[in-house]
């Protein structure tokens with residue numbers, strides 16, 4: 403018995419013995435160290451002096467309870483979360499004789515769990531960010547490669563194309579105005595134009611454009627694009643809804659290129675709604691960026707295509723003459739402005755393209771109306 407007492411003295415967990423009235427009868431040194439009391443300050447005192455969340459009810463009928471959580475109170479008022487095991491000694495009639503509390507400080511463990519949870523959350527966020535930048539990298543790598551290819555291919559094609567073009571012009575001059583063979587030359591010319599367009603767009607999408615940046619009113623650029631497509635909207639019965647935020651700051655952009663990017667997005671939206679639809683354009687001021695959101699309720703983009711729609715030559719509209727360069731151009735232009743494009747779409751559920759452009763060095767007096 404003496405040996406057991408000695409062992410109890412050395413146990414690092416807090417051990418407290420209570421009498422039948424829940425008064426402290428005995429404590430081991432680990433308890434004194436944990437709570438900062440002297441032994442004589444505890445002996446004879448009620449247990450609730452040092453314990454909150456006292457699991458009284460739970461052990462009313464039991465003789466042993468393990469793994470309860472409770473709060474011990476230090477002499478200086480500090481709280482210590484503890485893991486408790488409680489054992490109750492009863493007499494023959496079932497009345498409580500003694501209660502033994504064995505407690506382990508789990509504050510450190512809780513702290514570690516919190517830290518681990520936070521680290522896990524951080525890891526998940528960085529993983530997501532990494533995935534996103536990987537996608538970006540793959541896309542820009544593809545574009546860089548396409549850029550090098552485009553530059554040399556364009557050169558190789560343009561020269562002979564010029565020769566063809568000039569020869570056709572000569573032939574045209576030779577033929578009389580009403581010569582029926584003119585239609586063949588016309589067909590050749592049309593295709594030369596198409597090839598020239600293809601090469602120019604290919605080079606444009608592959609190589610970031612040279613930008614002429616100056617402060618611009620985004621709403622003016624958007625209105626310009628809307629004027630350009632007004633007739634087509636009417637013909638396709640597409641309703642245009644503008645939701646422009648008033649007092650949007652001017653931002654530094656290359657107006658011409660930006661108009662091209664917006665036009666490409668809007669044209670795609672119109673192509674997705676051949677018969678009736680709604681094209682919504684919203685502008686918003688978000689932190690240090692201007693966000694322009696284009697939403698349509700057209701055919702939408704299947705999930706598996708979303709990752710590919712910015713790839714040069716990706717098109718689902720081959721039959722309609724789509725060349726799959728429109729969004730590559732958009733990507734190049736927005737990217738070279740330091741902007742981002744976000745797409746939300748589902749097959750059959752329309753598409754939303756959100757372009758976010760950073761506001762750089764807005765000077766006072768450059769605020770414009772909506």
Ligand SMILES: Nc1ncnc2c1ncn2[C@@H]1O[C@H](COP(=O)(O)OP(=O)(O)O)[C@@H](O)[C@H]1O
Pocket residue numbers: 666670671672674698700701702703711712716717718719723724725726727728729730752753
């Ligand atoms: N608003 C939209 N709704 C549905 N699909 C779209 C939309 N915008 C783009 N797409 C898809 O992205 C593809 C690539 O677009 P783009 O690069 O402009 O090439 P193109 O218009 O020549 O096909 C389109 O063929 C289409 O499948």
Ligand SMILES: [Mg+2]
Pocket residue numbers: 666669670727728729
């Ligand atoms: Mg297009």
